[in-house]
Amino acid sequence: MVASNASGGSMTRIRISATSDLKSFSGRDATEEKSRTWLNKLQSAAKRDGMSPAEVCLLMNDLITGLARQWYLQLSRDIRSSWNDLSSQFQYQYCGKRVSVARKYYHATKRSDETPLEYLHRLTVAGIRTKLRVKDGNATERREHVEHFIDTLGSHEQALADQLIMLSIEDADALERILRARQRSRDRQGKVVYNTSKFRAKTPAPTPAKAVNSLRAQDEQYHDDYAMVSQVEEDRREEPTRVSAMTPANRGDEYSTEPHQRPPCSHCGLTLHKTVQGMWRNA
Structure with a gap:
Protein backbone atom coordinates (compact mmCIF):
# COMPACT_ATOMS: atom_id res chain seq x y z
CA MET A 1 0.00 0.00 0.00
CA CYS A 95 7.67 -23.90 -17.12
CA GLY A 96 9.31 -26.52 -19.34
CA LYS A 97 11.57 -24.05 -21.11
CA ARG A 98 14.16 -26.67 -22.01
CA VAL A 99 11.61 -29.25 -23.09
CA SER A 100 11.08 -29.37 -26.84
CA VAL A 101 7.63 -28.89 -28.30
CA ALA A 102 7.75 -32.38 -29.77
CA ARG A 103 8.40 -33.87 -26.35
CA LYS A 104 5.48 -31.91 -24.91
CA TYR A 105 3.19 -33.44 -27.53
CA TYR A 106 4.34 -37.04 -27.38
CA HIS A 107 4.62 -37.12 -23.56
CA ALA A 108 1.39 -35.26 -22.86
CA THR A 109 -1.22 -36.80 -20.56
CA LYS A 110 -4.61 -35.68 -19.38
CA ARG A 111 -4.56 -33.89 -16.05
CA SER A 112 -7.11 -34.59 -13.35
CA ASP A 113 -8.31 -30.98 -13.27
CA GLU A 114 -9.27 -30.75 -16.96
CA THR A 115 -12.07 -32.26 -18.99
CA PRO A 116 -11.44 -34.52 -22.01
CA LEU A 117 -12.47 -31.65 -24.29
CA GLU A 118 -9.97 -29.28 -22.67
CA TYR A 119 -7.25 -31.90 -22.99
CA LEU A 120 -8.05 -32.34 -26.70
CA HIS A 121 -7.60 -28.60 -27.26
CA ARG A 122 -4.28 -28.58 -25.39
CA LEU A 123 -3.01 -31.62 -27.26
CA THR A 124 -4.05 -30.17 -30.62
CA VAL A 125 -2.16 -26.93 -29.90
CA ALA A 126 0.93 -28.92 -28.91
CA GLY A 127 0.67 -30.89 -32.16
CA ILE A 128 0.41 -27.73 -34.25
CA ARG A 129 3.48 -26.27 -32.50
CA THR A 130 5.32 -29.48 -33.29
CA LYS A 131 4.55 -28.87 -37.00
CA LEU A 132 2.26 -31.88 -37.16
CA ARG A 133 -0.65 -31.68 -39.57
CA VAL A 134 -3.23 -32.78 -37.03
CA LYS A 135 -5.98 -30.68 -38.63
CA ASP A 136 -5.26 -30.45 -42.35
CA GLY A 137 -3.11 -33.53 -42.94
CA ASN A 138 -4.03 -36.73 -44.71
CA ALA A 139 -6.35 -39.33 -43.24
CA THR A 140 -3.48 -41.23 -41.61
CA GLU A 141 -2.07 -38.17 -39.84
CA ARG A 142 -5.46 -37.07 -38.57
CA ARG A 143 -6.22 -40.61 -37.42
CA GLU A 144 -2.89 -40.86 -35.56
CA HIS A 145 -3.69 -37.67 -33.66
CA VAL A 146 -7.01 -39.15 -32.50
CA GLU A 147 -5.30 -42.40 -31.46
CA HIS A 148 -2.65 -40.46 -29.54
CA PHE A 149 -5.42 -38.62 -27.67
CA ILE A 150 -7.15 -41.89 -26.75
CA ASP A 151 -3.90 -43.53 -25.62
CA THR A 152 -3.00 -40.65 -23.30
CA LEU A 153 -6.37 -40.21 -21.58
CA GLY A 154 -5.20 -42.14 -18.53
CA SER A 155 -6.63 -44.95 -16.45
CA HIS A 156 -9.34 -42.78 -14.85
CA GLU A 157 -10.90 -42.27 -18.31
CA GLN A 158 -10.65 -45.89 -19.45
CA ALA A 159 -14.40 -46.20 -20.04
CA LEU A 160 -14.37 -43.18 -22.35
CA ALA A 161 -11.33 -44.52 -24.19
CA ASP A 162 -13.07 -47.84 -24.84
CA GLN A 163 -16.12 -46.05 -26.23
CA LEU A 164 -14.02 -43.88 -28.54
CA ILE A 165 -12.15 -46.90 -29.87
CA MET A 166 -15.41 -48.58 -30.88
CA LEU A 167 -16.58 -45.42 -32.68
CA SER A 168 -13.56 -45.41 -35.04
CA ILE A 169 -13.28 -41.61 -35.18
CA GLU A 170 -11.41 -40.30 -38.21
CA ASP A 171 -10.21 -36.81 -37.21
CA ALA A 172 -10.00 -34.26 -34.40
CA ASP A 173 -13.08 -32.34 -35.56
CA ALA A 174 -15.35 -35.37 -35.23
CA LEU A 175 -13.76 -36.18 -31.88
CA GLU A 176 -14.40 -32.64 -30.68
CA ARG A 177 -18.09 -32.86 -31.62
CA ILE A 178 -18.47 -36.13 -29.69
CA LEU A 179 -16.73 -34.79 -26.59
CA ARG A 180 -18.73 -31.57 -26.68
CA ALA A 181 -22.03 -33.49 -26.87
CA ARG A 182 -20.89 -35.68 -23.97
CA GLN A 183 -20.03 -32.67 -21.84
CA ARG A 184 -23.38 -30.99 -22.57
CA SER A 185 -25.20 -34.17 -21.57
CA ARG A 186 -23.33 -34.28 -18.27
CA ASP A 187 -24.07 -30.62 -17.61
CA ARG A 188 -27.78 -31.22 -18.15
CA GLN A 189 -27.75 -34.22 -15.82
CA GLY A 190 -26.04 -32.14 -13.16
CA LYS A 191 -28.73 -29.44 -13.43
CA VAL A 192 -31.50 -32.03 -13.13
CA VAL A 193 -29.93 -33.52 -9.99
CA TYR A 194 -29.52 -30.05 -8.48
CA ASN A 195 -33.13 -29.06 -9.15
CA THR A 196 -34.38 -32.37 -7.74
CA SER A 197 -32.40 -32.04 -4.53
CA LYS A 198 -33.51 -28.42 -4.11
CA PHE A 199 -37.17 -29.44 -3.75
CA ARG A 200 -36.51 -32.51 -1.62
CA ALA A 201 -38.70 -32.81 1.47
CA LYS A 202 -37.06 -31.67 4.65
CA THR A 203 -36.53 -34.00 7.56
CA PRO A 204 -39.30 -33.48 10.14
CA ALA A 205 -38.35 -32.01 13.49
CA PRO A 206 -37.95 -34.48 16.34
CA THR A 207 -41.11 -35.01 18.39
CA PRO A 208 -40.91 -34.15 22.13
CA ALA A 209 -40.76 -37.02 24.60
CA LYS A 210 -44.17 -36.25 26.13
CA ALA A 211 -45.85 -36.25 22.76
CA VAL A 212 -44.13 -39.53 21.89
CA ASN A 213 -45.38 -41.17 25.09
CA SER A 214 -48.91 -39.85 24.48
CA LEU A 215 -48.93 -41.13 20.92
CA ARG A 216 -47.57 -44.46 22.08
CA ALA A 217 -50.32 -44.83 24.71
CA GLN A 218 -52.98 -43.93 22.15
CA ASP A 219 -51.53 -46.44 19.75
CA GLU A 220 -51.56 -49.20 22.38
CA GLN A 221 -55.16 -48.35 23.33
CA TYR A 222 -56.13 -48.47 19.67
CA HIS A 223 -54.57 -51.90 19.25
CA ASP A 224 -56.32 -53.18 22.39
CA ASP A 225 -59.70 -51.90 21.16
CA TYR A 226 -59.06 -53.35 17.75
CA ALA A 227 -58.25 -56.74 19.31
CA MET A 228 -61.45 -56.68 21.34
CA VAL A 229 -63.58 -55.81 18.32
CA SER A 230 -61.89 -58.51 16.30
CA GLN A 231 -62.58 -61.08 19.01
CA VAL A 232 -66.25 -60.08 19.17
CA GLU A 233 -66.59 -60.34 15.42
CA GLU A 234 -64.93 -63.74 15.48
CA ASP A 235 -67.30 -64.96 18.20
CA ARG A 236 -70.26 -63.77 16.15
CA ARG A 237 -69.04 -65.66 13.12
CA GLU A 238 -68.56 -68.85 15.16
CA GLU A 239 -71.97 -68.67 16.96
CA PRO A 240 -74.12 -70.08 14.07
CA THR A 241 -71.67 -72.93 13.71
CA ARG A 242 -71.95 -73.87 17.36
CA VAL A 243 -75.78 -73.65 17.32
CA SER A 244 -76.12 -75.74 14.17
CA ALA A 245 -73.71 -78.31 15.52
CA MET A 246 -75.87 -78.92 18.60
CA THR A 247 -78.27 -81.82 17.82
CA PRO A 248 -81.23 -82.96 19.99
CA ALA A 249 -79.13 -85.91 21.16
CA ASN A 250 -76.36 -83.79 22.63
CA ARG A 251 -78.32 -80.78 23.86
CA GLY A 252 -78.97 -82.36 27.24
CA ASP A 253 -82.13 -82.48 29.37
CA GLU A 254 -82.85 -78.81 28.91
CA TYR A 255 -83.73 -79.31 25.23
CA SER A 256 -85.13 -82.89 25.49
CA THR A 257 -88.20 -83.78 23.34
CA GLU A 258 -89.78 -85.77 26.13
CA PRO A 259 -92.54 -84.04 28.17
CA HIS A 260 -91.23 -82.29 31.16
CA GLN A 261 -92.03 -84.25 34.34
CA ARG A 262 -93.23 -81.64 36.78
CA PRO A 263 -93.61 -82.53 40.43
CA PRO A 264 -97.28 -83.30 41.48
CA CYS A 265 -99.34 -80.53 42.91
CA SER A 266 -99.46 -80.44 46.71
CA HIS A 267 -103.23 -79.76 46.67
CA CYS A 268 -104.60 -82.00 43.93
CA GLY A 269 -101.76 -84.39 43.14
CA LEU A 270 -101.91 -83.60 39.38
CA THR A 271 -98.80 -82.81 37.32
CA LEU A 272 -100.67 -80.58 34.80
CA HIS A 273 -103.56 -78.17 35.45
CA LYS A 274 -105.52 -77.71 32.25
CA THR A 275 -107.80 -75.01 33.63
CA VAL A 276 -108.07 -73.00 36.73
CA GLN A 277 -111.60 -74.25 37.29
CA GLY A 278 -110.46 -77.85 37.19
CA MET A 279 -107.78 -77.09 39.66
CA TRP A 280 -110.24 -75.61 42.15
CA ARG A 281 -112.74 -78.45 41.45
CA ASN A 282 -110.16 -81.04 42.36
CA ALA A 283 -109.19 -79.05 45.39
Whole structure:
Protein backbone atom coordinates (compact mmCIF):
# COMPACT_ATOMS: atom_id res chain seq x y z
CA MET A 1 0.00 0.00 0.00
CA VAL A 2 1.46 3.35 -1.08
CA ALA A 3 0.29 6.67 0.41
CA SER A 4 0.92 10.09 -1.15
CA ASN A 5 -0.19 13.63 -0.26
CA ALA A 6 -2.00 15.74 -2.85
CA SER A 7 -0.15 18.96 -3.73
CA GLY A 8 -1.61 22.11 -2.23
CA GLY A 9 -4.06 20.32 0.03
CA SER A 10 -4.47 18.00 2.95
CA MET A 11 -6.11 15.15 1.00
CA THR A 12 -4.23 11.85 1.10
CA ARG A 13 -4.39 9.32 -1.72
CA ILE A 14 -3.92 5.66 -0.94
CA ARG A 15 -2.82 3.35 -3.73
CA ILE A 16 -2.88 -0.39 -3.12
CA SER A 17 0.24 -2.17 -4.23
CA ALA A 18 -0.26 -4.65 -7.06
CA THR A 19 2.10 -7.13 -5.43
CA SER A 20 -0.17 -7.47 -2.38
CA ASP A 21 -2.56 -9.63 -4.41
CA LEU A 22 0.10 -12.15 -5.39
CA LYS A 23 -0.16 -15.66 -3.99
CA SER A 24 2.69 -17.84 -2.83
CA PHE A 25 4.18 -20.55 -5.04
CA SER A 26 4.83 -23.96 -3.51
CA GLY A 27 5.45 -26.02 -6.64
CA ARG A 28 3.01 -28.73 -5.53
CA ASP A 29 0.75 -29.86 -8.39
CA ALA A 30 2.06 -26.95 -10.46
CA THR A 31 1.66 -27.53 -14.19
CA GLU A 32 3.64 -25.63 -16.78
CA GLU A 33 0.69 -23.39 -17.57
CA LYS A 34 0.04 -22.56 -13.91
CA SER A 35 3.73 -21.88 -13.25
CA ARG A 36 3.98 -19.65 -16.31
CA THR A 37 0.85 -17.76 -15.26
CA TRP A 38 2.24 -17.18 -11.77
CA LEU A 39 5.54 -15.85 -13.14
CA ASN A 40 3.75 -13.49 -15.55
CA LYS A 41 1.60 -12.12 -12.72
CA LEU A 42 4.72 -11.53 -10.64
CA GLN A 43 6.44 -9.63 -13.44
CA SER A 44 3.35 -7.54 -14.23
CA ALA A 45 2.78 -6.59 -10.59
CA ALA A 46 6.43 -5.63 -10.14
CA LYS A 47 6.29 -3.49 -13.28
CA ARG A 48 3.13 -1.65 -12.12
CA ASP A 49 4.72 -0.90 -8.75
CA GLY A 50 7.94 0.26 -10.40
CA MET A 51 10.17 -2.25 -8.64
CA SER A 52 13.79 -2.72 -9.57
CA PRO A 53 15.17 -6.16 -10.60
CA ALA A 54 16.81 -6.55 -7.20
CA GLU A 55 13.49 -5.85 -5.46
CA VAL A 56 11.75 -8.41 -7.66
CA CYS A 57 14.31 -11.01 -6.58
CA LEU A 58 13.56 -10.22 -2.93
CA LEU A 59 9.84 -10.44 -3.63
CA MET A 60 10.23 -13.89 -5.16
CA ASN A 61 12.25 -14.92 -2.13
CA ASP A 62 9.24 -14.04 0.05
CA LEU A 63 6.69 -15.83 -2.16
CA ILE A 64 8.53 -19.13 -2.74
CA THR A 65 7.36 -21.77 -0.21
CA GLY A 66 7.07 -25.53 0.22
CA LEU A 67 8.91 -27.79 -2.20
CA ALA A 68 9.81 -24.86 -4.43
CA ARG A 69 11.64 -23.34 -1.45
CA GLN A 70 14.09 -26.25 -1.43
CA TRP A 71 14.79 -25.73 -5.12
CA TYR A 72 15.26 -21.99 -4.55
CA LEU A 73 17.75 -22.45 -1.69
CA GLN A 74 20.02 -24.74 -3.71
CA LEU A 75 20.61 -21.97 -6.27
CA SER A 76 23.76 -19.92 -5.95
CA ARG A 77 23.64 -16.43 -4.44
CA ASP A 78 24.59 -14.85 -7.75
CA ILE A 79 21.59 -16.43 -9.48
CA ARG A 80 19.22 -15.45 -6.68
CA SER A 81 20.37 -11.81 -6.87
CA SER A 82 20.01 -11.52 -10.67
CA TRP A 83 16.48 -11.37 -11.97
CA ASN A 84 17.35 -12.54 -15.48
CA ASP A 85 19.15 -15.63 -14.18
CA LEU A 86 16.53 -16.33 -11.50
CA SER A 87 13.58 -16.08 -13.90
CA SER A 88 15.39 -18.29 -16.43
CA GLN A 89 16.04 -20.97 -13.80
CA PHE A 90 12.40 -20.82 -12.74
CA GLN A 91 11.28 -21.32 -16.35
CA TYR A 92 13.64 -24.27 -16.78
CA GLN A 93 12.42 -25.92 -13.60
CA TYR A 94 8.66 -25.32 -13.72
CA CYS A 95 7.67 -23.90 -17.12
CA GLY A 96 9.31 -26.52 -19.34
CA LYS A 97 11.57 -24.05 -21.11
CA ARG A 98 14.16 -26.67 -22.01
CA VAL A 99 11.61 -29.25 -23.09
CA SER A 100 11.08 -29.37 -26.84
CA VAL A 101 7.63 -28.89 -28.30
CA ALA A 102 7.75 -32.38 -29.77
CA ARG A 103 8.40 -33.87 -26.35
CA LYS A 104 5.48 -31.91 -24.91
CA TYR A 105 3.19 -33.44 -27.53
CA TYR A 106 4.34 -37.04 -27.38
CA HIS A 107 4.62 -37.12 -23.56
CA ALA A 108 1.39 -35.26 -22.86
CA THR A 109 -1.22 -36.80 -20.56
CA LYS A 110 -4.61 -35.68 -19.38
CA ARG A 111 -4.56 -33.89 -16.05
CA SER A 112 -7.11 -34.59 -13.35
CA ASP A 113 -8.31 -30.98 -13.27
CA GLU A 114 -9.27 -30.75 -16.96
CA THR A 115 -12.07 -32.26 -18.99
CA PRO A 116 -11.44 -34.52 -22.01
CA LEU A 117 -12.47 -31.65 -24.29
CA GLU A 118 -9.97 -29.28 -22.67
CA TYR A 119 -7.25 -31.90 -22.99
CA LEU A 120 -8.05 -32.34 -26.70
CA HIS A 121 -7.60 -28.60 -27.26
CA ARG A 122 -4.28 -28.58 -25.39
CA LEU A 123 -3.01 -31.62 -27.26
CA THR A 124 -4.05 -30.17 -30.62
CA VAL A 125 -2.16 -26.93 -29.90
CA ALA A 126 0.93 -28.92 -28.91
CA GLY A 127 0.67 -30.89 -32.16
CA ILE A 128 0.41 -27.73 -34.25
CA ARG A 129 3.48 -26.27 -32.50
CA THR A 130 5.32 -29.48 -33.29
CA LYS A 131 4.55 -28.87 -37.00
CA LEU A 132 2.26 -31.88 -37.16
CA ARG A 133 -0.65 -31.68 -39.57
CA VAL A 134 -3.23 -32.78 -37.03
CA LYS A 135 -5.98 -30.68 -38.63
CA ASP A 136 -5.26 -30.45 -42.35
CA GLY A 137 -3.11 -33.53 -42.94
CA ASN A 138 -4.03 -36.73 -44.71
CA ALA A 139 -6.35 -39.33 -43.24
CA THR A 140 -3.48 -41.23 -41.61
CA GLU A 141 -2.07 -38.17 -39.84
CA ARG A 142 -5.46 -37.07 -38.57
CA ARG A 143 -6.22 -40.61 -37.42
CA GLU A 144 -2.89 -40.86 -35.56
CA HIS A 145 -3.69 -37.67 -33.66
CA VAL A 146 -7.01 -39.15 -32.50
CA GLU A 147 -5.30 -42.40 -31.46
CA HIS A 148 -2.65 -40.46 -29.54
CA PHE A 149 -5.42 -38.62 -27.67
CA ILE A 150 -7.15 -41.89 -26.75
CA ASP A 151 -3.90 -43.53 -25.62
CA THR A 152 -3.00 -40.65 -23.30
CA LEU A 153 -6.37 -40.21 -21.58
CA GLY A 154 -5.20 -42.14 -18.53
CA SER A 155 -6.63 -44.95 -16.45
CA HIS A 156 -9.34 -42.78 -14.85
CA GLU A 157 -10.90 -42.27 -18.31
CA GLN A 158 -10.65 -45.89 -19.45
CA ALA A 159 -14.40 -46.20 -20.04
CA LEU A 160 -14.37 -43.18 -22.35
CA ALA A 161 -11.33 -44.52 -24.19
CA ASP A 162 -13.07 -47.84 -24.84
CA GLN A 163 -16.12 -46.05 -26.23
CA LEU A 164 -14.02 -43.88 -28.54
CA ILE A 165 -12.15 -46.90 -29.87
CA MET A 166 -15.41 -48.58 -30.88
CA LEU A 167 -16.58 -45.42 -32.68
CA SER A 168 -13.56 -45.41 -35.04
CA ILE A 169 -13.28 -41.61 -35.18
CA GLU A 170 -11.41 -40.30 -38.21
CA ASP A 171 -10.21 -36.81 -37.21
CA ALA A 172 -10.00 -34.26 -34.40
CA ASP A 173 -13.08 -32.34 -35.56
CA ALA A 174 -15.35 -35.37 -35.23
CA LEU A 175 -13.76 -36.18 -31.88
CA GLU A 176 -14.40 -32.64 -30.68
CA ARG A 177 -18.09 -32.86 -31.62
CA ILE A 178 -18.47 -36.13 -29.69
CA LEU A 179 -16.73 -34.79 -26.59
CA ARG A 180 -18.73 -31.57 -26.68
CA ALA A 181 -22.03 -33.49 -26.87
CA ARG A 182 -20.89 -35.68 -23.97
CA GLN A 183 -20.03 -32.67 -21.84
CA ARG A 184 -23.38 -30.99 -22.57
CA SER A 185 -25.20 -34.17 -21.57
CA ARG A 186 -23.33 -34.28 -18.27
CA ASP A 187 -24.07 -30.62 -17.61
CA ARG A 188 -27.78 -31.22 -18.15
CA GLN A 189 -27.75 -34.22 -15.82
CA GLY A 190 -26.04 -32.14 -13.16
CA LYS A 191 -28.73 -29.44 -13.43
CA VAL A 192 -31.50 -32.03 -13.13
CA VAL A 193 -29.93 -33.52 -9.99
CA TYR A 194 -29.52 -30.05 -8.48
CA ASN A 195 -33.13 -29.06 -9.15
CA THR A 196 -34.38 -32.37 -7.74
CA SER A 197 -32.40 -32.04 -4.53
CA LYS A 198 -33.51 -28.42 -4.11
CA PHE A 199 -37.17 -29.44 -3.75
CA ARG A 200 -36.51 -32.51 -1.62
CA ALA A 201 -38.70 -32.81 1.47
CA LYS A 202 -37.06 -31.67 4.65
CA THR A 203 -36.53 -34.00 7.56
CA PRO A 204 -39.30 -33.48 10.14
CA ALA A 205 -38.35 -32.01 13.49
CA PRO A 206 -37.95 -34.48 16.34
CA THR A 207 -41.11 -35.01 18.39
CA PRO A 208 -40.91 -34.15 22.13
CA ALA A 209 -40.76 -37.02 24.60
CA LYS A 210 -44.17 -36.25 26.13
CA ALA A 211 -45.85 -36.25 22.76
CA VAL A 212 -44.13 -39.53 21.89
CA ASN A 213 -45.38 -41.17 25.09
CA SER A 214 -48.91 -39.85 24.48
CA LEU A 215 -48.93 -41.13 20.92
CA ARG A 216 -47.57 -44.46 22.08
CA ALA A 217 -50.32 -44.83 24.71
CA GLN A 218 -52.98 -43.93 22.15
CA ASP A 219 -51.53 -46.44 19.75
CA GLU A 220 -51.56 -49.20 22.38
CA GLN A 221 -55.16 -48.35 23.33
CA TYR A 222 -56.13 -48.47 19.67
CA HIS A 223 -54.57 -51.90 19.25
CA ASP A 224 -56.32 -53.18 22.39
CA ASP A 225 -59.70 -51.90 21.16
CA TYR A 226 -59.06 -53.35 17.75
CA ALA A 227 -58.25 -56.74 19.31
CA MET A 228 -61.45 -56.68 21.34
CA VAL A 229 -63.58 -55.81 18.32
CA SER A 230 -61.89 -58.51 16.30
CA GLN A 231 -62.58 -61.08 19.01
CA VAL A 232 -66.25 -60.08 19.17
CA GLU A 233 -66.59 -60.34 15.42
CA GLU A 234 -64.93 -63.74 15.48
CA ASP A 235 -67.30 -64.96 18.20
CA ARG A 236 -70.26 -63.77 16.15
CA ARG A 237 -69.04 -65.66 13.12
CA GLU A 238 -68.56 -68.85 15.16
CA GLU A 239 -71.97 -68.67 16.96
CA PRO A 240 -74.12 -70.08 14.07
CA THR A 241 -71.67 -72.93 13.71
CA ARG A 242 -71.95 -73.87 17.36
CA VAL A 243 -75.78 -73.65 17.32
CA SER A 244 -76.12 -75.74 14.17
CA ALA A 245 -73.71 -78.31 15.52
CA MET A 246 -75.87 -78.92 18.60
CA THR A 247 -78.27 -81.82 17.82
CA PRO A 248 -81.23 -82.96 19.99
CA ALA A 249 -79.13 -85.91 21.16
CA ASN A 250 -76.36 -83.79 22.63
CA ARG A 251 -78.32 -80.78 23.86
CA GLY A 252 -78.97 -82.36 27.24
CA ASP A 253 -82.13 -82.48 29.37
CA GLU A 254 -82.85 -78.81 28.91
CA TYR A 255 -83.73 -79.31 25.23
CA SER A 256 -85.13 -82.89 25.49
CA THR A 257 -88.20 -83.78 23.34
CA GLU A 258 -89.78 -85.77 26.13
CA PRO A 259 -92.54 -84.04 28.17
CA HIS A 260 -91.23 -82.29 31.16
CA GLN A 261 -92.03 -84.25 34.34
CA ARG A 262 -93.23 -81.64 36.78
CA PRO A 263 -93.61 -82.53 40.43
CA PRO A 264 -97.28 -83.30 41.48
CA CYS A 265 -99.34 -80.53 42.91
CA SER A 266 -99.46 -80.44 46.71
CA HIS A 267 -103.23 -79.76 46.67
CA CYS A 268 -104.60 -82.00 43.93
CA GLY A 269 -101.76 -84.39 43.14
CA LEU A 270 -101.91 -83.60 39.38
CA THR A 271 -98.80 -82.81 37.32
CA LEU A 272 -100.67 -80.58 34.80
CA HIS A 273 -103.56 -78.17 35.45
CA LYS A 274 -105.52 -77.71 32.25
CA THR A 275 -107.80 -75.01 33.63
CA VAL A 276 -108.07 -73.00 36.73
CA GLN A 277 -111.60 -74.25 37.29
CA GLY A 278 -110.46 -77.85 37.19
CA MET A 279 -107.78 -77.09 39.66
CA TRP A 280 -110.24 -75.61 42.15
CA ARG A 281 -112.74 -78.45 41.45
CA ASN A 282 -110.16 -81.04 42.36
CA ALA A 283 -109.19 -79.05 45.39
